[in-house]
Amino acid sequence: xxxxxxxxxxxxxxxxxxxxxxxxxxxxxxxxxxxxxxxxxxxxxxxxxxxxxxxxxxxxxxxxxxxxxxxxxxxxxxxxxxxxx
Amino acid sequence: xxxxxxxxxxxxxxxxxxxxxxxxxxxxxxxxxxxxxxxxxxxxxxxxxxxxxxxxxxxxxxxxxxxxxxxxxxxxxxxxxxxxxxxxxxxxxxxxxxxxxxxxxxxxxxxxxxxxxxxxxxxxxxxxxxxxxxxxxxxxxxxxxxxxxxxxxxxxxxxxxxxxxxxxxxxxxxxxxxxxxxxxxxxxxxxxxxxxxxxxxxxxxxxxxxxxxxxxxxxxxxxxxxxxxxxxxxxxxxxxxxxxxxxxxxxxxxxxxxxxxxxxxxxxxxxxxxxxxxxxxxxxxxxxxxxxxxxxxxxxxxxxxxxxxxxxxxxxxxxxxxxxxxxxxxxxxxxxxx
Numbered sequence: 570x571x572x573x574x575x576x577x578x579x580x581x582x583x584x585x586x587x588x589x590x591x592x593x594x595x596x597x598x599x600x601x602x603x604x605x606x607x608x609x610x611x612x613x614x615x616x617x618x619x620x621x622x623x624x625x626x627x628x629x630x631x632x633x634x635x636x637x638x639x640x641x642x643x644x645x646x647x648x649x650x651x652x653x654x
Numbered sequence: 655x656x657x658x659x660x661x662x663x664x665x666x667x668x669x670x671x672x673x674x675x676x677x678x679x680x681x682x683x684x685x686x687x688x689x690x691x692x693x694x695x696x697x698x699x700x701x702x703x704x705x706x707x708x709x710x711x712x713x714x715x716x717x718x719x720x721x722x723x724x725x726x727x728x729x730x731x732x733x734x735x736x737x738x739x740x741x742x743x744x745x746x747x748x749x750x751x752x753x754x755x756x757x758x759x760x761x762x763x764x765x766x767x768x769x770x771x772x773x774x775x776x777x778x779x780x781x782x783x784x785x786x787x788x789x790x791x792x793x794x795x796x797x798x799x800x801x802x803x804x805x806x807x808x809x810x811x812x813x814x815x816x817x818x819x820x821x822x823x824x825x826x827x828x829x830x831x832x833x834x835x836x837x838x839x840x841x842x843x844x845x846x847x848x849x850x851x852x853x854x855x856x857x858x859x860x861x862x863x864x865x866x867x868x869x870x871x872x873x874x875x876x877x878x879x880x881x882x883x884x885x886x887x888x889x890x891x892x893x894x895x896x897x898x899x900x901x902x903x904x905x906x907x908x909x910x911x912x913x914x915x916x917x918x919x920x921x922x923x924x925x926x927x928x929x930x931x932x933x934x935x936x937x938x939x940x941x942x943x944x945x946x947x948x949x950x951x952x953x954x955x956x957x958x959x960x961x962x963x964x965x966x967x968x969x970x971x972x973x974x975x976x977x978x979x980x981x982x983x984x985x986x987x988x989x990x991x992x
Contacts, residue, residue, distance in 0.1 A: 584765075586709040607706065614766040622763045
């Protein structure tokens with residue numbers, strides 16, 4: 570799981586172009602949206618693309634993203650349970 | 655609001671190009687290049703854009719925003735009535751990334767950020783959002799005639815009294831792949847530097863310490879010699895110091911300006927393309943250079959075809975000819991009393 574969390578953080582930093590942020594700067598339990606990383610709705614779309622492209626997870630209901638993208642820990646847990654690649 | 659007979663003041667003009675950015679150092683110590691493809695010299699964008707805001711911006715958007723904010727700051731206007739932008743191909747690097755992904759991913763899994771940036775009007779809308787200017791916002795994409803078209807729109811908006819201030823710019827980037835296409839298509843010729851440029855100009859009916867005044871703009875498609883002669887007679891009736899041309903040293907391009915020798919004999923000719931390179935926003939760099947010369951009161955020898963310094967007391971006529979058939983004539987005059 571730790572390996573997946575690190576990989577996920579690196580992917581998020583790359584895909585969202587978070588230039589000044591390192592994986593260790595991201596708190597595993599901190600909210601990704603609003604407070605914490607302060608991501609927005611366009612970032613949510615980027616994360617949906619990331620999940621499908623890298624893990625084969627297609628979110629049929631984008632509204633579910635609100636729960637899945639709650640934090641790194643929640644996201645990694647969802648990926649581990651639902652990944653197809 | 656501006657009426658017939660009144661002029662428009664150019665309050666500030668800023669560039670990011672192959673010369674030192676946001677600076678007039680080129681007038682004293684221009685950078686010179688031996689390469690035929692040169693990318694822009696970028697400033698430190700962090701002084702204009704936070705890391706959070708910058709993460710979704712390609713180079714073109716950062717440059718457009720930096721020149722715009724810098725021009726607004728110097729001109730002392732926070733919220734211009736209009737934002738009018740020219741661009742030949744917009745954020746072409748993001749467009750390339752988007753199209754590459756389209757092919758690679760089989761039209762699936764496309765990144766929204768690249769899609770957003772692959773539209774031509776992204777720069778103008780970004781400037782509007784960032785500066786909270788929610789008035790007239792327009793983008794012109796007419797290849798090398800884009801800035802001229804944007805400027806003409808601003809001119810008309812002033813003339814009919816719809817606006818009292820405008821931020822007019824032109825922004826183009828040139829990726830390595832795209833520069834190859836541009837050369838093959840003949841937009842940049844032998845002996846010309848394929849370059850990038852972002853230029854923002856703030857203009858208003860009133861304001862202190864203006865660079866110069868905008869006295870007239872004319873755009874024509876395939877004009878006859880008689881029409882050109884009449885326009886030159888009208889626009890130079892009050893006298894001019896020099897004509898700023900789009901000549902570059904390329905024989906095909908320069909032949910389009912041959913009429914100036916016959917119709918404006920003895921008038922010193924200037925050229926900016928050897929200094930700023932050739933791209934779809936080139937004429938904006940010419941406008942910027944002329945405005946800087948009028949502010950300073952003299953034209954540096956590096957711009958002069960004859961290699962001689964020219965004094966600026968009466969005005970500069972800008973002539974841009976694109977593809978041998980699209981003509982623009984723009985008259986800039988010094989501020990009275992300077």
